[in-house]
Amino acid sequence: MTHTRNTPASEKTSLAPDPARLDPRAARAWTERMSVRALEGGEYAVESASGATYLVSLPERRCSCPDHAIRGEHCKHRRRVALEITAGRVPPPGSRVAGCVACGRTTFAGEDRRLPLCERCALDPDERVRDRETGDLLVVAATRDRRADEVEIEAADCTVAAYPTNREYDPGEPVIEATYPGGERRYAYPLSRLDPRVGVGRVRSVGTMGSRPSAGQTTLVDGRNGLERAG
Ligand SMILES: [Zn+2]
Numbered sequence: 001m002t003h004t005r006n007t008p009a010s011e012k013t014s015l016a017p018d019p020a021r022l023d024p025r026a027a028r029a030w031t032e033r034m035s036v037r038a039l040e041g042g043e044y045a046v047e048s049a050s051g052a053t054y055l056v057s058l059p060e061r062r063c064s065c066p067d068h069a070i071r072g073e074h075c076k077h078r079r080r081v082a083l084e085i086t087a088g089r090v091p092p093p094g095s096r097v098a099g100c101v102a103c104g105r106t107t108f109a110g111e112d113r114r115l116p117l118c119e120r121c122a123l124d125p126d127e128r129v130r131d132r133e134t135g136d137l138l139v140v141a142a143t144r145d146r147r148a149d150e151v152e153i154e155a156a157d158c159t160v161a162a163y164p165t166n167r168e169y170d171p172g173e174p175v176i177e178a179t180y181p182g183g184e185r186r187y188a189y190p191l192s193r194l195d196p197r198v199g200v201g202r203v204r205s206v207g208t209m210g211s212r213p214s215a216g217q218t219t220l221v222d223g224r225n226g227l228e229r230a231g
């Protein structure tokens with residue numbers, strides 16, 4: 001329940017800029033009906049209110065419109081692209097619109113990312129997670145851009161997807177590398193095997209795990225799949 005008395009109020013103001021006080025090109029960037037489509041390499045196609053489409057390149061700070069080409073101005077199209085990126089309506093340079101491979105939601109992902117994940121499904125480095133198969137607490141080390149059926153577990157001579165305790169998971173999921181708290185050795189898991197909803201009170205330090213077997217043994221005894229750190 002929200003206690004409104006305890007929530008500090010922001011300054012009483014209008015969020016939209018007052019067009020009368022803006023540079024005329026900035027005002028048109030805000031108020032004209034335009035649509036923006038992201039292309040590759042930081043380029044955007046902007047369809048103006050008149051129906052003409054212009055090409056904006058953010059890295060090269062140019063636009064194909066006459067205002068820019070003839071007068072060299074910071075035109076309304078470039079300004080509009082910046083506004084749409086800030087508003088999250090189009091991806092920033094280097095990113096593209098993609099479907100999250102885990103949940104299907106539309107998200108922005110790096111242009112070269114094969115297996116895009118939305119913010120809700122991605123696991124961040126150092127995030128604590130629980131192994132759904134063993135109940136063990138783990139710390140995320142990295143998200144790989146490769147599918148579980150593409151990554152080999154050398155110690156087991158099979159892929160992450162083919163590993164016995166992983167067969168219920170989608171072989172197309174990205175592989176997550178994780179360590180035990182305070183540990184160095186990385187193990188590989190299909191994304192959804194790791195549960196990010198770890199209660200803080202349940203976190204164990206490595207000091208309480210002294211009885212766990214050595215890494216070499218754990219690889220095969222209890223379903224943890226060993227993956228030596230690459231490089
Ligand atoms: Zn322009």
Ligand SMILES: [Zn+2]
Binds near residue numbers: 103105118121
């Ligand atoms: Zn997702």
